[in-house]
Amino acid sequence: MRPSLLLGGVFSAAVLASCVLIGCGGGGTSAIDPALSSGNWKWAMPFYFPAPFVPADNLMSEEKFQLGRYLFYDKKLSGNGTTACASCHFQNLAFTDGKAVSTGSTGQLTARSAMPIANSVYHPTLTWARPDLVSLEQQAAVPIYGTNPVEMGVTAANEPTILALFAANAGYVARFKAAFPADPAPITMPNIIKALASFERGVISASSKYDLWNQGLATLTPSELNGLTLFNTEKAECFHCHAGHNFSDQTTFAGILPQGNLFHNTGLYNIDGLGGFPAPNRGVFETTAAPADMGKFRAQTLRNVGVTAPYMHDGSMKTLTEVVAFYAAGGRNIPVGQPNAGDGRLNPYKDPLIPRINLTLAEQADLVAFLNTLTDNNLLTSPRFADPAVFP
Ligand code: HEC
Ligand code: HEC
Known part of the structure; x- marks a missing residue:
């Protein structure tokens, strides 16, 4: 037997022992370099989850995570107002959609099956087979702007109208301001993408029965x-x-x-x-x-x-x-x-x-x-x- 890294009972017992020593307790968080996050962000993860990598130009904050959550579920973020990220990523199906392939805003089908979002912060490449798609920011632009197939159908022509919809919404104005406090005009597509990526980074799945077992809390x-x-x-x-x-x-x-x-x-x-x-x-x-x-x-x-x-x-x-x-x-x-x-x-x-x-x-x-x-x-x-x- 060759137990895998971070898996299995042997590992579990060892980390539980070290946990007693350092007192990480139930729902303890990994040690994280504070430089990788912003002041008010806390990763809530078990001790055997390594601290995620966060790009220096898009540090985590609760405000960005929350703005990203609103945007993820908002159909305004599509050319014809019919499609949100959540149209193909349903929470109750671990952010997949239960289909072999998905339908975009203009009826075109995706070539592949929608993927779970949780823990995507840990993937060095995104989607099924794209060695060149290496950040969540880069990935989010694909459904937003992609034309093969059209998923959300945002184009240079309709983008100003979409941004104006957010600018006309007092709730969004406040959320963008809170998420990008240093930015005098924060309602932009690059900031939308940063907020979406921050939301995705914060969607951590670490409370399965297996995880509870790994922490000695379930059989x-x-x-x-x-x-x-x-x-x-x-x-x-x-x-x-x-x-x-x-x-x-x-x-x-x-x-x-x-x-x-x-x-x-x-x-x-x-x-x-x-x-x-x-x-x-x-x-x-x-x-x-x-x-x-x-x-x-x-x-x-x-x-x-x-x-x-x-x-x-x-x-x-x-x-x-x-x-x-x-x-x-x-x-x-x-x-x-x-x-x-x-x-x-x-x-x-x-x-x-x-x-x-x-x-x-x-x-x-x-x-x-x-x-x-x-x-x-x-x-x-x-x-x-x-x-x-x-x-x-
Ligand atoms: C029309 C359906 C559809 C919409 C809308 C959509 N997605 Fe997806 N998503 C997919 C499909 C299909 C894949 C797999 C793509 C592939 O491999 O070609 C995917 C893959 C992903 C992945 C990769 C996960 C991984 O593990 O690598 C992320 C992240 C993601 N989507 C985020 C988003 C975000 C953010 C939005 C909104 C901006 C969005 N998606 C909108 C269908 C959709
Ligand atoms: C050589 C590497 C490799 C090994 C060994 C392997 N897998 Fe996979 N597994 C993959 C790849 C690659 C995919 C995605 C394949 C695709 O979609 O074409 C996958 C997909 C899956 C999926 C589907 C995931 C989804 O969301 O659609 C399951 C379930 C799975 N593997 C379970 C297992 C189990 C159980 C074993 C051991 C019996 C195993 N795998 C062994 C590489 C591997």
């Missing part, structure tokens, strides 16, 4: 524990790619250099027998056109995965049982006659960590039981992350 069932053990050992190999406190090998935080180049082909497709994935979902290949990048995607965080169906970048798996069976088989064989037929198990670019695994059906059920312990009801229901129209 896992024998099935959940067995699933955790399988997850963290060479038998199922999951922990290599779904590593660390955020269950993704793409994790960055304060004090370490971003390691953004880990993407994996999991053998989902093989449409031409040469390893091909269906366009426009060929993973990192869409950005680099390098053959070796075919079908490579970011190992998704598994936090809250129990409520983020359907699964994979294109929502092509409906249940966690189906996902775990796919891993047990070492890839997906789509029979001749079905769309995108081909044997993904034989994909030449498939990561060597996706072999056929001899998992019994009971072991597969245990893995699913463990994955379901990662659901954080606080994230799904807390007024702090909710629509301000309901929880001002």
Whole structure:
């Protein structure tokens, strides 16, 4: 057995012991370099969550977080007033939308499935397969301004009208002023983007049953524990790619250099027998056109995965049982006659960590039981992350 970094009972006991020594107590916060945040911002996280990296030109503040929350839920931030960020990112589904692909403000479909927002502060690259998208500020501009597809439909032509709507709203005028006190004319699109990124950075998911167990505050069932053990050992190999406190090998935080180049082909497709994935979902290949990048995607965080169906970048798996069976088989064989037929198990670019695994059906059920312990009801229901129209 090779326990993964920050995971598993051994680690848990060790950090609990150190916690007693330094007295971090229930809901203790990580040590954080004060330079990384603003005066009134406090990260509320367990001790095994590393202090997040925050860019120097957009330090955290409660005022920016709150402005960002209002903006995230506001349809005014779209060309035709129909679409907010929250139109595709629902709190009760861990900020996904329950669909394989999403619909933008003008009816166009996204190529891939909407992703959870929580803990995105820890991702060195954003979205499913974009090595070049490396900050939440950069990412937010994609749905706002993107034309392929149109998501929120903001353009140079309609942007002044949208900003005027915010400027005409006394509540927003006060919130922008509080969030950007040094800025004499704070209602601008760059500030909107900064506030949205601050809100996202503050959406931390750390209160799942697994987290409570990790802090000695809950017990896992024998099935959940067995699933955790399988997850963290060479038998199922999951922990290599779904590593660390955020269950993704793409994790960055304060004090370490971003390691953004880990993407994996999991053998989902093989449409031409040469390893091909269906366009426009060929993973990192869409950005680099390098053959070796075919079908490579970011190992998704598994936090809250129990409520983020359907699964994979294109929502092509409906249940966690189906996902775990796919891993047990070492890839997906789509029979001749079905769309995108081909044997993904034989994909030449498939990561060597996706072999056929001899998992019994009971072991597969245990893995699913463990994955379901990662659901954080606080994230799904807390007024702090909710629509301000309901929880001002
Ligand atoms: C039309 C639906 C839609 C809207 C509107 C939308 N998103 Fe998304 N979001 C998506 C989809 C789809 C993805 C995955 C994109 C991809 O990989 O191509 C995504 C991915 C993300 C990610 C990446 C998360 C990660 O783990 O890497 C973040 C962050 C995000 N969206 C934030 C926002 C913000 C902020 C807004 C508003 C400014 C917004 N989204 C509006 C559909 C939407
Ligand atoms: C070689 C790296 C690798 C290994 C090993 C691995 N995964 Fe994954 N996992 C990924 C990648 C990459 C994705 C996204 C694939 C995609 O969408 O095309 C993913 C996606 C998932 C998803 C879907 C997440 C979502 O939100 O759609 C689940 C669930 C999952 N993996 C669970 C597991 C389990 C359980 C194991 C062990 C049996 C495992 N993974 C092993 C890389 C890996």
